[in-house]
């Protein structure tokens with residue numbers, strides 16, 4: 001293999017698996033260390049820089065970081081990254097003094113954002129400090145988008161939302177509530193705006209056109225999940241029947257079933273077409289629902305709505321059987337019978353789509369055959385140069401953290417577009433390394449491995465929590481829990497940096513490594529080299545580090561980054577400091593970094609604690 | 610030396626041996642040696658060998674004298690028995706222990722100072738008695754523990770860290786062993802586990818005294834330019850003559866292996882090692898030839914390594930001395946003590 005090019009920022013970034021997996025590349029190890037030091041405000045600000053809504057995401061993020069967490073490979077459970085984010089948010093002091101401010105002198109460019117969800121808010125957050133005048137059009141009388149309408153308040157309290165949205169709106173955003181955009185043509189025709197960002201989400205819930213669906217007696221008792229949640233959120237719906245069937249088993253289904261329990265239902269079943277391994281809902285949301293005695297019924301495909309005497313009495317399902325192959329994929333399915341489930345109400349939570357009935361088709365904004373806008377994956381620009389898309393509106397339903405990541409990128413594009421720069425010429429991410437060595441065996445980070453197990457979130461008592469719809473179920477980590485959980489982070493951003501010129505091939509690092517990541521061996525092709533590692537290579541997707549040839553024997557030092565616990569023992573045992581522990585800091589460029597044309601100078605508006 | 614203990618956490622895919630143990634289960638206490646000391650690598654090789662042999666940890670007896678090298682018995686097989694004797698006296702303790710229990714494995718770890726200076730007499734007699742043990746000399750050419758004075762294995766002309774030259778001729782433990790009747794004589798290098806691990810296994814299986822002189826650089830006092838025991842010098846003057854591969858009982862030695870430059874040797878427990886001769890003219894069962902070969906190569910500044918001499922037929926300590934077949938701790942009380950009448954009888958002999 002060629003020696004690894006560690007000058008490429010992606011190499012060390014990938015070692016920080018959580019940060020790599022996070023769409024917004026939140027600097028997870030850094031904020032966890034700050035929490036460990038009791039610096040909650042600083043931890044919050046590190047979060048906010050990349051993910052904008054730490055308090056919200058600390059409760060309801062989809063957490064792509066956690067399955068990626070290295071701790072989950074050497075032990076059963078990853079670090080509770082998301083819970084710790086909430087710890088930073090819960091314990092922060094007033095962060096307003098540290099937030100970017102909008103300049104009094106505007107730059108003369110005006111940007112319209114459609115929909116006041118996480119994507120548009122992120123665009124506003126990034127552009128306001130640069131002097132843009134941002135107007136957000138929102139159809140409801142309150143901002144937040146799906147964070148407000150689809151996430152029940154027992155998971156995400158109203159005041160958490162209000163506070164974090166407030167930080168952005170208070171930059172001076174022209175937030176026009178109750179102002180749906182009904183015609184893009186009209187909006188563009190006003191000539192008021194230099195660019196338009198569409199962050200209107202994927203607001204159309206899918207329907208299920210089975211026999212009985214259109215029956216007048218049934219209509220009032222069959223609900224589209226996201227619409228129903230919206231009505232609950234705004235207090236238009238205050239109760240539901242005693243027996244409820246939820247169709248679909250994604251996260252919306254979980255919110256529907258748990259909301260039902262709070263509106264009077266006591267027999268709620270989630271009906272899944274497939275076996276458990278195929279569920280779309282996050283594992284922890286399933287657990288939370290089951291803890292509230294929601295029954296999840298697998299292998300039942302909806303067949304028809306049963307109406308008797310003009311009333312919905314239940315649903316008929318096909319009982320399914322599946323053949324799975326060794327990889328757990330379905331190879332065959334068949335219907336083994338049918339079964340009736342009685343119910344008073346049905347909620348359909350089988351997915352949602354983006355829909356743009358308000359975008360005329362003669363504006364130069366092209367859509368594909370599924371009516372999805374044609375949007376560039378990097379620049380988020382549509383086929384019309386002054387119109388950009390982001391969040392669920394761009395590529396269909398994803399999660400809040402994706403919308404935030406899109407918003408940051410779209411803000412860069414809007415900025416470049418408004419400054420007459422090429423939107424495709426974007427600053428690359430950069431990476432800095434700095435040694436953590438303090439003394440012969442001392443490091444400026446806690447390198448000892450702590451064998452503690454993952455802490456569990458304390459919940460409000462089962463009886464107590466159903467009394468009102470907005471009682472937040474999760475209580476947040478206690479001080480003791482937070483102090484313990486932070487110690488589980490492996491500090492993956494403190495990198496093992498190797499200098500082949502210094503190595504005397506004494507084997508000390510190889511002998512001491514607790515997880516056998518290191519091998520000194522003759523070089524070879526990757527596939528073959530992986531066979532010769534000291535411990536088996538378990539994940540071919542994790543790149544190997546391969547050094548330049550070593551001085552004495554021309555062998556190479558190979559490191560399988562996969563299960564490295566960053567204990568620094570290789571560096572402690574190295575007599576020549578050929579191994580060093582160096583902290584990597586990844587800088588993801590934002591719109592503020594692009595301020596001066598053709599300059600790589602970081603902007604003054606950017607703050608890190 | 611490090612400030613934190615090696616975490617208990619292990620690679621999830623570590624292979625297990627016949628006892629269901631991983632390599633990690635054969636570790637001992639945390640080493641307090643200097644970072645980069647060759648001795649730590651030898652410790653790792655012993656761990657690997659014991660794991661590969663599926664040795665039950667409590668079957669191992671670890672013996673040592675005084676020195677950085679002698680400290681290392683604390684760093685492997687924490688579940689074994691150990692005795693850290695006074696300087697150079699490890700062979701006496703080993704003799705007693707081996708006489709009392711022939712069922713255990715014995716590893717003695719010593720240094721060039723512990724073996725070739727203060728303990729030279731004991732070393733010679735252990736070999737002469739053909740004690741059933743593996744004796745490892747962790748040879749760095751200096752007294753590491755007492756801050757790097759030349760030891761008896763330092764070569765003429767080798768320079769100390771501050772520049773003074775050693776003028777006295779060295780004692781080469783391998784040459785000494787060949788003249789003293791050693792029945793398993795090997796040399797290796799801490800930085801070559803591929804060679805060292807099978808040698809340790811073969812040495813533990815050998816019936817009689819197995820000596821492995823392991824060149825083991827002292828990074829702190831003897832790894833500079835001008836030293837003949839530095840990592841760099843050893844690598845540059847390293848000459849493997851016979852490579853020993855241990856053949857697990859399940860594996861057949863194929864006909865192709867059994868001829869030409871490879872020769873199988875059957876150990877007393879029926880297991881075999883396969884000797885791969887890198888110099889085809891060399892005969893590792895011919896003591897005189899081995900001696901001459903080594904002298905010639907030494908004159909050319911070459912360290913001959915590998916399994917230099919092997920003799921599986923000479924009687925060992927147990928055979929010559931008629932030691933008890935049953936370990937002393939398993940002998941019935943009546944057999945162990947003569948009783949008052951018996952004692953009377955013995956004493957009367959001296960009256």
Ligand SMILES: Cc1ncc(C[n+]2csc(CCOP(=O)(O)OP(=O)(O)O)c2C)c(N)n1
Pocket residue numbers: 675676677678679696719720721722723724727747749751752753754755760
């Ligand atoms: C009876 C006695 N004499 C002298 C010493 C001092 N002493 C301690 S270690 C040592 C030499 C150790 O050298 P070596 O066996 O080569 O071990 P190394 O530290 O080099 O591994 C000496 C002379 C002692 N401990 N006891």
Ligand code: SF4
Pocket residue numbers: 641642643645646647648677678749753754826827828829830
């Ligand atoms: S002084 Fe030399 S022999 Fe002793 S531990 Fe340090 S490097 Fe090893």
Ligand SMILES: [Mg+2]
Pocket residue numbers: 676720721722747748749750751752753760
């Ligand atoms: Mg010594």
